Amino acid sequence: MARTHQALSYNDIRDAVDCIAGAVRPVTLAPVDPGAIPSSGVGQCQVWLALEFMQFSGSVKLRGAQNLVSTHREDATLPTAGLTIACAGNAGLACAWAAKTTATRAAVFVPATTPTRRIDELQALDADVRRAGVLQSEAEAACRDYAASSGALLVDASQDRLFAAGLGTLMVEIHQQIPDLDTVMVAVGSGGLLTGIATAASHFGVRTVAVEHEDHCGLHVALELGPVVEIGIDLIAADTLEARRVSAMALDAAQRFDVRSILVSDNDIAAARKALWEHRRLMVEPAGATALAGLLTGAYTPEPGENVCVVLSGANIDQWSPPFRQPDYPR
Known part of the structure; x- marks a missing residue:
């Protein structure tokens, strides 16, 4: 039966x-x-790291993609043409993985500037990769046109409730292992992960802290101004968090569940990546370390005895890249 929740x-x-x-x-x-x-953010409290960057396809996004594809197949609403998404990052990889494992066709639209490595990863998953335009917005427009002409399921990972529900399963698993958890910290791009995590966390009585890059803080701004606003795009370290706006679904969840919003910088993220490497030899992409940066900077300071879980998601890095060096991005 098709889902109809608003x-x-x-x-x-x-x-x-x-x-x-x-x-x-x-x-x-x-x-x-x-x-x-x-x-200053880690005192007399217990901090846990949720190592979701070890997920199939390298990120938590697989949970959302798998739920979306499997549910549409179960409901007999998955088109013969399969699915399509405009994303060369973790959401695109997740959709390609979920499609391959369920014998579903996947067309992934990417800008012409997409690195060859990402194209290779998508094609290795049998995705039909289509370059369109130079900007992400041009790839998105081409993706919409393709969906309209082919009948393929158009996937918007930030707005789709099935995708967000799949992402929320991570919080269920975390709570099963840490039933006395007080706080979960999660990085925010367009907000799909936040929606799922905050919804499940609220059910368990767990506080959600949303961490954004200070130059891409759509949620933070929207919580202050009310509407979902569009922000400019600059190059930042955590490139998978480069969303022009936070979704209405995420803003609604943040407001309903009293999510706390904090901001971090490129340097904060680089320091968090370095800390992960030095502590446990973990290599994650910048977006994967963003939530931890919010804790290490003291932007969020736990109370003594507080149980905190930090979500680390995203292994979308070159294996030869230094795990914590901050590259020079043009401004």
């Missing part, structure tokens, strides 16, 4: 848990050793 609910997430069971890797949680990461 806003994401915990029941949607419970449905997703059943739907993706066996199709994703269960999250691994690792405790931060006391004193291992010196910071």
